[in-house]
Amino acid sequence: MALDHARIRxxxxxxxxxxxxxxxxxxxxxxxxxxxxxxxxxxxxxxSDPLERERGITILAKNTAIRYEG
Structure with missing residues (x-):
């Protein structure tokens, strides 16, 4: 089965x-x-949280969007 990249959301x-x-x-x-x-x-x-930067760990959940046309 081929992967249709256009369908990945x-x-x-x-x-x-x-x-x-x-x-x-x-x-x-x-x-x-x-x-x-x-x-x-x-x-x-x-x-972005100061405590995260100080300790070098991610504490709070994050989300982001990336547009990729490959």
Missing amino acids: NVAIIAHVDHGKTSLVDAMLKFTRVFREGQVVGTLILD
Whole structure:
């Protein structure tokens, strides 16, 4: 059965603690050029809470949308 990419709408990333979910989403956002060219973007883009940044972990649930035409 061939995969019809046009029919893919929602994807969930589920993994155990400290297995790279945030790093994966950061890479996906950069790869799909969500940010303006030349815009300085660090790591842990979705970890906006000060406690998350301090401890280096994602505490609050996050969602994002990425448009991809591949």
